[in-house]
Amino acid sequence: MPVATPPPVAHAAVAVRLERAIVREINTIRARAGLSRVTTTRRLHRLARHHTLDMLRRDSFSHDGDGTTFSQRIKARVHYRKVGETLASMPREGTHGQRPWVSGARRVVSAWMHSPPHRAVILDPAYRRIGVSGKGGQMGAHHAFLVTADFATWR
DSSP states (O other), X not given: OOOXXXXXXXXXXXXXXXXXXXXXXXXXXXXHTTXXXXXXXXXXXXXXXXXXXXXXXXXXXXXXXXXXXXXXXXHTTOOOSOEEEEEEEEEGGGGOSSSHHHHHHHHHHHHHHTSHHHHHHHTOTTOOEEEEEEEEEEETXXXXXXXXXXXXXXX
């Protein structure tokens, strides 16, 4: 079973910048649609990070994890009326180069916007909170960079 190992400092810094850039991209799209921006929270960030690491540990790209469904996993840890989640996987080399977090964030959010279920989550006016986590690791025989974005309503 693959183990998620801590990335080198450079990769950790890129991951943090990528997470922030994804939130900026989402807020830009929401603003164009006349929606309120989403605000990051530590709790949702921790949930997203836990799930990203769990997917890498289990070598499984799925909304379900820890032996529970997405809804069970999120609602057991946060007390919001409504929750949603988007996932992305990109080749790890997509996180290299000059300012890779900008191009990586645009690719991830663009892919979500071209998927009707993911687009619906991003453009849902009920969502006001978000937690995003990205992490590189081994998925099968390939290196990948996984992203989890967890959305929630106001309490």
